[in-house]
Amino acid sequence: MAYELYYWPTIQGRGEFVRLALEEAGAEYVDVARVRGVAPLMAFLEGQAVERPPFAPPFLQDGAVLVGQTAAILLYLGGRLGLAPADEAGRLWTHQIQLTITDLVAEAHDSHHPIAASLYYEQQRREAGRRARYFREDRIPDYLGWFERILAANPAGDAHLVGSSLTYADLSLFQVVEGLSYSFPRAMAQVLPRLERVAALHGAVAKRPRLRAYLNSDRRLPFTEEGIFRRYPELDG
Numbered sequence: 001m002a003y004e005l006y007y008w009p010t011i012q013g014r015g016e017f018v019r020l021a022l023e024e025a026g027a028e029y030v031d032v033a034r035v036r037g038v039a040p041l042m043a044f045l046e047g048q049a050v051e052r053p054p055f056a057p058p059f060l061q062d063g064a065v066l067v068g069q070t071a072a073i074l075l076y077l078g079g080r081l082g083l084a085p086a087d088e089a090g091r092l093w094t095h096q097i098q099l100t101i102t103d104l105v106a107e108a109h110d111s112h113h114p115i116a117a118s119l120y121y122e123q124q125r126r127e128a129g130r131r132a133r134y135f136r137e138d139r140i141p142d143y144l145g146w147f148e149r150i151l152a153a154n155p156a157g158d159a160h161l162v163g164s165s166l167t168y169a170d171l172s173l174f175q176v177v178e179g180l181s182y183s184f185p186r187a188m189a190q191v192l193p194r195l196e197r198v199a200a201l202h203g204a205v206a207k208r209p210r211l212r213a214y215l216n217s218d219r220r221l222p223f224t225e226e227g228i229f230r231r232y233p234e235l236d237g
């Protein structure tokens with residue numbers, strides 16, 4: 001039975017981390033809201049009859065299993081899609097990396113929405129300017145520097161974050177570099193050349209046949225100023 005992914009149909013957003021895993025694995029899945037609209041998604045969020053309703057998309061249904069939170073969805077899918085190590089310590093480390101990406105993604109979101117997600121960017125532009133400066137100058141180098149360090153420290157080699165083969169954490173790091181490069185092209189042009197392992201992993205993931213086919217397809221939505229990674233030139237220094 002096909003996996004059913006529930007996410008907003010017009011943006012990459014957090015759903016994209018799950019899409020990348022499903023696409024790289026060649027898994028059968030339905031991106032429900034893109035096919036049937038948002039009504040089934042809203043029914044899960046609002047439905048009284050749902051025993052374990054997710055708070056927000058993305059969430060995934062696999063038969064009787066309903067799981068929300070991007071990192072938890074990937075923890076669930078990782079072993080099933082061959083995108084996680086077999087041992088518990090390796091799976092925990094992969095999950096820890098994904099949770100760190102969750103933190104980074106939240107900070108990327110807050111760089112343009114530092115006051116409230118319910119306000120427009122234009123209503124918090126001044127605060128966003130202050131917030132984005134620290135995100136750009138401190139946090140992007142902190143986070144990406146940590147990825148560079150853990151790649152260098154991987155005893156199985158620096159081509160992957162965990163072990164010697166691809167995991168969903170590699171795919172997610174690829175997406176983070178894509179998103180930050182879209183949002184902060186000038187800041188990333190300063191940072192990325194100093195992080196040769198992160199840059200190499202990003203390039204290698206983009207060349208994987210299934211991923212490349214997906215990225216070139218109309219299933220891959222463009223980055224826009226509706227999503228998490230937004231380009232506001234004034235926030236890029």
Ligand SMILES: N[C@@H](CCC(=O)N[C@@H](CS)C(=O)NCC(=O)O)C(=O)O
Binds near residue numbers: 055058068070071
């Ligand atoms: N921690 C959650 C965050 C989920 C989340 O914030 N989803 C956004 C879309 S990317 C949403 O629709 N939020 C609605 C809300 O927070 O009310 C995850 O990583 O999946």
